[in-house]
Amino acid sequence: MISQSTIDTVFETARLEEVIGDFINLKRAGSNFKGLSPFSNEKSPSFMVSPVKQIWKDFSSGKGGNVVAFLMEHEHFSYPEAIRYLAKKYNIEIEETEQSQEQKQEANERESMYLVSEFAQKYFQSTLLNTDEGQAIGYSYFKERGFTSETIKKFGLGYSPEEWDAFSKEALGKGYKLEYLDKTGLTIVREDGRNVDRFRGRVMFPIQSMSGRVLGFGGRILTNDKKVAKYLNSPESDIYHKSKVLYGIYHAKQSIAKLDNCYLVEGYTDVIQLNQAGIENVVASSGTALTPDQIRLINRLTKNITVLFDGDAAGLRASIRGIDLILEEGMNVKVCTFPDGEDPDSFAKKSSYEELTEYLSSNAKDFIQFKASLLMDEAQNDPVKKAGLIRDIVTSISKIPDRIQREVYIQECSRIMDISEQVLVSTLAQLVQKDITDAGKKQKEEQKAKAMQPVVEEMPEVKQSADDLSGIEYEIVKALQLYGDMECEFKNIYTKFDEYGEEVTFTEVQACKVYEWIYLNLQEDEIEFTQPTFSALLKQMIEIYLNKEIKQENFINNFSVDLQGLVSDIYMEDDKYLLSGWEDKQQIPVKMKDMTVEEHVTQIIFDLRSRLIKKLIHELMTQVRPEPEADNRDVMQDIMDYTELNRNVLKRIERIRTT
Structure with a gap:
């Protein structure tokens, strides 16, 4: 611990x-x-x-x-x-x-699976570096690919022995549970009770999350056995979802953000070789078709993607489908191809850093130029094929969410393809309208399906209260959080009658901290919050103020995790307007209260008192019996007393506002 x-x-x-x-x-x-x-x-x-x-x-x-x-x-x-x-x-x-x-024993399943995966990565690398089999087969393979010892260690590369259950025996011997070896897919539990390693006789590529946690593995076999898959990946699990992972993202994230560009390749070795050559802002889709989740992962770091294709023209046609997905996410995409017979791995291996960066910079094309040059070879002089090509490009443009960007690309397409811009705009409008219609149909189908299901009204816990007091309770905890340690002078306004029966008002000033004033007033009236979350937050805040010296930068760290979201809500409530540049765009400043902290805090305390009194009056009203013979004198007297009390509270609120 x-x-x-x-x-x-x-x-x-x-x-x-x-x-x-x-x-x-x-x-x-x-x-x-x-x-x-x-x-x-x-x-x-x-x-x-x-x-x-x-x-x-x-x-x-x-x-x-x-x-x-x-x-x-x-x-x-x-x-x-x-x-x-x-x-x-x-x-x-x-x-x-x-x-x-x-x-x-309290370690949950996910943690156990992460621990097993971390152990596996260390085991595979140790086998690669420290065993005869690993050195002779795995290490020699990586060396042939041109990877240095530093690169092998950086990417955690390893080797899984040919033996049927070498890893499983080692893991079980170290105390790791078979349940988690099975759930991570590292061990296959057969029906005959035998435990078999999934990755046997393969060089191992650990797949890491953005934070560096090992999620799964890719294993490459080194023999020419056509009956066995060349690459084998970990199966889907609670910690590994291949459609949401990018190989190399852990090592690339800082470079991607710094350079504001991400190179996207297909394979593990492409990533490693480029990284070793000095191009660190590179990731791979791990041999799977590019998915929206993978694109969004990049989108957190940059808006710019450069897709790197090898010189195999046959595979390009299928690969460029991923470009439309990138455009749909509102990202800027360029494409760079390598000479025939070359891929990012082989090209990086034989090029210096300067040569590599120069090539990538000079050959990265706008996606329209790339599609046009690629598909024009297919179209040749066939007008029907050329029309299909143009429609293909306009379809890609229609995926772009930004209208201005779409128009710029239409102009570019018109220039490259030598076709009227008006025709392209008309075609684009048809495609966009079709997308809107399709989206509308889908939404209606979803609404219809939802209407067929039982209606369960879900209300946010923090926003609702049976007694409608959540709003004022929120204001109290907000004031406590923002101003709790502030020293203020609070006014207590009293009224009494003089010897002539005239009402006289006088004010008493009390110097104390905001949290003391709130705490004392709530205790005086024995007020309990009705909203459980606010009640828990109030309790924790009072304890913090009573027992600790408060610093703004670590205030939130004092709260339980389930309450930190609400604490951050309160702190950032006004800052959200900065996200859209509200003041700059609208030239309207965010409204602030035209009162001091003392006035604001006192008002919300008295507002709460007034609402609680009204609640009591309402409850008493329900006790009044309508029968003529019923004796309602006591109840009616209580109602009159509470009504008078509420009138005095409201007077004090009005005086606070006007003083």
């Missing part, structure tokens, strides 16, 4: 903007940073990071919190895993206390 002193050091050292910057391309927005949400598919940034408060907020999904909460949401880390990740990033030594047997 990680010691509290280590956790405190991690929180004091870690910089939220640096950690999130490893996963998302952030841009300055005033005193904050903004970027595209990593939790939803969006074209405009709705993700905000506050370096001062060390909190983040994703307005598209509603998620938010501190640096650990981000890692838990984005990378699906457990709390200890997130702390370990940060400790490693900032070179903090981890102090641990002895774990009980119960705590050891």
Whole structure:
């Protein structure tokens, strides 16, 4: 178990903007940073990071919190895993206390699968480097490919022995459970009870997440056995979804964000060879057809993709289908092909860094130019084929969400293909309208299907309350969070009657901190919050203020993970307007309250009192019996007393507003 002193050091050292910057391309927005949400598919940034408060907020999904909460949401880390990740990033030594047997058993399935995968990667690399079989077969293969020892270690490359169950025996002997060896696909449990290694006699390529966690493996066989697949990947599991993973993203993410461009290739060795040659902003789709999820992964880091194709013209026609998917995501795409007989791996192997960068820069074509040059060879002088080619290009243009960008591409297509721009615009309009119609039909079908299902009304827990007090309770915890430690002078306004029976008002000033004023007033009236989340937040806030010295930059770290989202909501509520440049576009400043902190806090406390009194009056009204013989005197007296009390409260609220 990680010691509290280590956790405190991690929180004091870690910089939220640096950690999130490893996963998302952030841009300055005033005193904050903004970027595209990593939790939803969006074209405009709705993700905000506050370096001062060390909190983040994703307005598209509603998620938010501190640096650990981000890692838990984005990378699906457990709390200890997130702390370990940060400790490693900032070179903090981890102090641990002895774990009980119960705590050891609490590790969930995902964590166990990650642990098994990490062990497998180390085992395969050790076998490659330290055994005769690994050296003779695996290591010699990588050396033939031109990979250096440093590159082999950097990418965690390895080798799985030819023996049927060498890995499985080693893992089981080290205490790893067969259940998780099976679930990760590393071991195949046969019906006869025998455990067999999935990857036998293969060189191993570990597939890592953006944070460097081992998710699965790709294994290449080195024999010419046509009955066996050349490449074998880990099966889908709770931690490995091949359609959502890009090979090399862990090593490429910083370079992609820095250079604002991502090179996309097909294979593992393409990535490794280019990286070794100095081109680090490169990833691969791991031999699968490119998917929207993979494109969105890149979209978090850059808007620009350059697709690298080898010189095999036969495969190009099928490969360029992925370009339309990239365009649909609103990204800019270029294409670069290598000479006949060359692929990114072979070309990078024989070229210097300067030659490689020059070639990529000079030969990267706009996708229209690339499609035109590729398909024109097929069309030759056939007008029907040429018309089909033009329609193919316009179809790609129709996928682009931005209208201005579409128009620019139409002009470019008109110039290259020597065809009227008006005809292209007309064709584009037809295709766009068809897409809209199809989308409308799909939406209607989904609505119809939804209407057939039982209606279950789901209301956000934080926003609703049976007594309609959630709004005012939210305002109280918000004031407590934003101003709790602030010293203020609060006015207590009293009224009494003088000797002539005239009402006289006098004011008493009380100096104290905001949290003390709120706490004392709630205790005085024995007020309990009706909304469970706000009640829990109120309790934790009061305890924090009573027991700790508060600092803005680590305030959020004091709360349980389930409450951090609400705390970040409150902090970032006003900052969301910066995301769309509201003030610049509309020339309307965000409205702020025209009252002091003291006035605002006092008003919301008295508003709550008034609403609670009205609630009591309503409950008493239901007790009034309509029968003529019924004795309602006591109830009616209570109603009159509470009505008078509420009138006085409302007077005090009005005086606060006018003083």
